[in-house]
Amino acid sequence: MLLWAAPLPGESEFVLEDPLALDYLSQQVGYFLLPALTTRSGHAQYFAMVLYGLELVERALRLHGMPDDDDVRRQLFERWERFWALAVVESRNGPLGRGHPDAMRGARGVNKAWVSGEKPLSRDYPLISRQSELGGLGAYLVPLRDLGLVYPGSLRVTPAATPIVELFWGEPVNAHSQRFDNWALHVLAPASQRIERKFQHIRLATLGERSRLSSILARPAQQSRLFEAVVERAPPPTLAVARLVEQAASQTLDEPRDMLTAMIAGQCGPVDERLRDVLALAVAFGDAAVAVRGCFDAIYGDIMDAGFIGARTAVLARALTPERLSALRSASAALLRAPAIERLQQLPMHGRAFLRLAEELAGASDEAALASVLAFHRRAQRDRSSGDSWIAEEGGDLQIVQTRYTGYRAEVRFPPFKLNIVHNLLTTTGRLPSVNGANA
Structure with a gap:
């Protein structure tokens, strides 16, 4: 069976390999x-990671007395993303190859920055070129705004995102969750320059285990929250298309054209x-x-x-x-x-x-x-x-x-029309079975 995966990030929407637009x-x-979905927003846990990071940034601004400025917010978010990426690699005890279920945007950069052992790691390593555009925030900010989870034109999360953010580290909220928060806030402090392997009796690998992309697959309650926020509340016809994709997948229809023709014929359920x-x-x-x-x-x-x-x-x-x-x-x-x-x-x-x-x-x-x-x-x-x-x-x-x-x-392929993206979301929110995980 074909494993759907979101495309690797590109440097531009208009690339050299698109001669005819x-x-x-x-x-x-x-x-x-x-x-409300883009070609780069195909993983449920990435939505949660970005939302948590944006809310974390607001707390860091207040805690550390930093300027109320969006450029500062972006810098702090990028620190959080680099910290999170290192924790994920640490949790897997080494570099993540292409196609790994926990491989994030910028996997090559964090693979180079990570070293085995107990020595602290650098906080400000290069994760990905033009991180603000090609990292997690650049990939997910537009759909987060369109879905009402981030205020339009801002980098601040709305109340609709609160349950996802509050339970990012697991549920119910407990002392461990608070220590994870404390560590993340510590990393965002201006004086912090490195990432320790242990903080407040918690190992970096443990933080990565709790937050890596595949962690969402074992959290049905958080999956339901994200499905509701990203699919059910999305503008129409998102939910209707998602239901059709779910039925197409159950019939082992993998190719986009086959899926679309089956949908038109009513083989995947009613279509208005x-x-x-x-x-x-x-x-x-x-x-x-x-x-x-x-x-x-x-x-x-x-x-x-x-x-x-x-x-x-x-x-x-x-x-x-x-x-x-x-x-x-x-x-x-x-x-x-x-x-x-x-x-x-x-x-x-x-x-x-x-x-x-x-x-x-x-x-x-x-x-x-x-x-x-x-x-x-x-x-x-x-x-x-x-x-x-x-x-x-x-x-x-x-x-x-x-x-x-x-x-x-290469052979000319029929366009996916983001059906692969919604397939990944259905997989990472537990609506479809996971086959070797799903990519970012």
Whole structure:
């Protein structure tokens, strides 16, 4: 069975491996289904860790007489996150490999900072580049605000988060919980520069055991609180989609397209008309995205194989085969017929341009299809201020000018539309069985 896992953190939403802005558009279609979740917010315990850290920061500001300033809050939260990450690695007695159920954002950084033994550890090691953006706070702050767990425009938790925060270390609250709190506050003190292996008779490994990502799997009450806060209270149709994903998983449907088509057919439970239309739009967009990206990759790959430059007629013959052109035409025509297509038209970037591309491709010749796909690519790069086309056209030749793209070597995958994210949340909140844990 395929283990769903949230994607590894990227440096930017617009990355080099997205030549046609289709990853961005796929994310936006995913928001139609799961409006309060992002592609980086797939683990229940991470929600709890970030909420606890933000509330801890408020107490540290008061306790240590520090300025009431969001820059200071971010600095203190990052100290908490580094402390927590070291405790998790300590609890596992060593570095966490990729795919480990407790591997956090910045696992490579904390693996380098941790050493075995009893000597204190550094508090201010580099966890992850641009930690404020790519660490736990950067990944989870937007959904926490959208879910009403953090006040809009602030870094302060709302009363809705109180039960999750108060019982972060376990339940019921006891003397051990207070000592964990005391240790965390001590680490956030300005004078603190290192992390001891033991504090107030508690070992660092014990703190990690209580708070690591997999710890939530043994805490049904906290799982229920997080499910209610993150899924049940989320804007519609989040809960409805989560229930459909749960039923799809029980039928061992793993691939996003298979799941969506089963949902549309009513195989995963009742679906109202409005949600069915959005599901159908997702399938149509996904098919069109796969066909268009496959076409671009075939063109790019053919030119690379030819030695970075190829005659346009030769590239056309090899890359736009009758089968590929037929797939482009049919997928484009199906997208134009899809319900709820106006939602794509209303997107602030790339949506209307992609629909115009679909109109051009629905009845295009091979020559016209090549021209349209390359023109869309060029526009996407310019709209994102990413330069110009990666493929130059001069006379009768096509030439590669951006050689760092490697995505053409891999099979084009149907977009996940964040179904993997909600699957991870269902797993880490106890609604689905855990298979080797779930990633961050």
